[in-house]
Amino acid sequence: MRPNRRRLGWPALAVAGAVALTGAMAVQAQGESNTTDEIAKYRQMLAEGNPAELWEAAGEELWKKPAGPKNVSLERCDLGKGPGVTKGAYAELPRYFADAGKVMDLEQRLVWCRTTLQGLTEQQAKATPFSSSGKRSDIERLVAFVTGESRGVKMNVKLDHPEEKQVYALGKKMFYYRGGAYDFACATCHAVDGQRIRLQDLPNLLTDKGAQAAYTTWPAYRVSQGEVRTMQHRLYDCLRQQRFPEPAYGSDVITALTMFLARNANGGTYDGPGLKR
């Protein structure tokens, strides 16, 4: 049992759900300042029994189970700290991988390991990146397991390799790149303190505090969706709000954005998978 594992508390979960519902109704009457309070309370209550724990456990099983045409497990997958090392690996991603000759985020690296080690085709390894009703995603489970292995570890994303510097610069450029029907950039919504949209606080991802609070709590169990969503999904969702074209799953542009966000979160203690509305 990992020492940093959270306890599951299903009774607490049910109670919290009921409270949140009542809370939501009260909020309509009392105005928006209470929304944030209610959400904070909800999160605090659920923190004792984040359902993401179930995804973590399922992901660990998938990690250790022989699979694919080569019938091997992912236990020799090198996430950057050596074959098979999962502890603390996520806190140093994205990073440059010499074997692939490029910078990869966790999700690209998992595709790499599933193709090179297990012999899956890229298409098979990228199938169902996001679960939908009746269609579960192995990727979400694997990601929940690997990220959970960095809980309590300080974010330490390096820009030592020239490729890492370049990818970070590209991510930064993307962050400020305006376009689409509204002429929005990430910066339009995420570069000011105290901005809100539809009652949701928009984190300022350019401050240490804002970047750390956001990055260290993803992936997250989304209460509204009943699923653990990965960073790829978060960015996909924001690009949709930005009215940008849908990015290909595991594309280099998403890795660049992730590099920018992850590096800005350096020094923050990783605390995912988190819990979000």
Ligand code: HEC
């Ligand atoms: C139209 C406004 C808008 C744009 C543009 C936008 N986002 Fe978001 N973003 C949101 C909203 C709304 C949330 C959810 C906030 C919440 O749940 O409280 C969010 C959440 C996030 C989060 C998670 C924050 C957390 O603490 O959970 C990250 C990271 C993020 N956005 C990154 C980006 C990036 C990178 C871009 C550019 C590709 C982008 N966003 C573009 C509106 C936007």
